[in-house]
Amino acid sequence: MEAFYKKKLNEARSVATQKEKELKSVKDRLAAQVAISLKTGDTESMNNPVSKTRLIEMYDNLKLLQWPKTKDRLKSRNISSTDAKDLIQKTFGDASEEMKRRKKQIEEMFQQSSSGMTPQKVKEYRQLTVQNLQTALFHSSKEDLLKTSFAEHGGPYSENLMVDLRPLTSECYWLSCLMALNNPPLQPDWKNHVPGIDSWDIFPRDIKPSVL
Incomplete structure (x- = not known):
């Protein structure tokens, strides 16, 4: 029984770690896109709600x-x-x-x-x-x-x-x-x-x- 709960706990930790990595990837990607917009002066795109x-x-x-x-x-x-x-x-x-x-x-x-x-x-x-x-x-x-x-x-x-x-x-x-x-x-x-x-x-x- 103890082994079962340890397995479930490890699985939950693995899922949580993966989600944290995904969230960090999202933030990094958006930061890079904003940087490109600033560099190219694409302010219209940044103000566009459907860019x-x-x-x-x-x-x-x-x-x-x-x-x-x-x-x-x-x-x-x-x-x-x-x-x-x-x-x-x-x-x-x-x-x-x-x-x-x-x-x-x-x-x-x-x-x-x-x-x-x-x-x-x-x-x-x-x-x-x-x-x-x-x-x-x-x-x-x-x-x-x-x-x-x-x-x-x-x-x-x-x-x-x-x-x-x-x-x-x-x-x-x-x-x-x-x-x-x-x-x-x-x-x-x-x-x-x-x-x-x-x-x-x-x-x-x-x-x-x-x-x-």
Whole structure:
């Protein structure tokens, strides 16, 4: 029995150490990005609430601060880590696909009404429209933005559990929309994510450019 508890204690310490390393890595990465912004004079990017740096900060906040609280509630309801991962990954993917559809609509609009403008101007106006959409979504209600029903984004779980999941899915959907409208689009690196000894280590460490 004593050996069992020692093993569990060592596992808990290992997980805590790993989280501390991740948090330090996040701080170091953000510090480096801020330093680059200062060096290049990219003050507009620093003041932009949906800049790449801010998106990374929001993702890290979701992963390191919000997710631990949510997963404890899911564990108490006997939800598996696999189901939780599927839900989160699907939510990010659905948001990315929706932004892909909206960007296509913007491109089609400019194709139909770009007579008299140079290709460079068309590109600039198109990108500005996407940026305006991104800013509008940033200020929108996360609850309203997620239009998908609980049944589709929550699986065969109780209505009470869906209420617990709603803040998580809303946050993931909202953030994924903002990331997908970045130039270049961003997404969590699901492909190369390797969970540690904790099966609830669901969120990839990094986000990377994606083809949108």
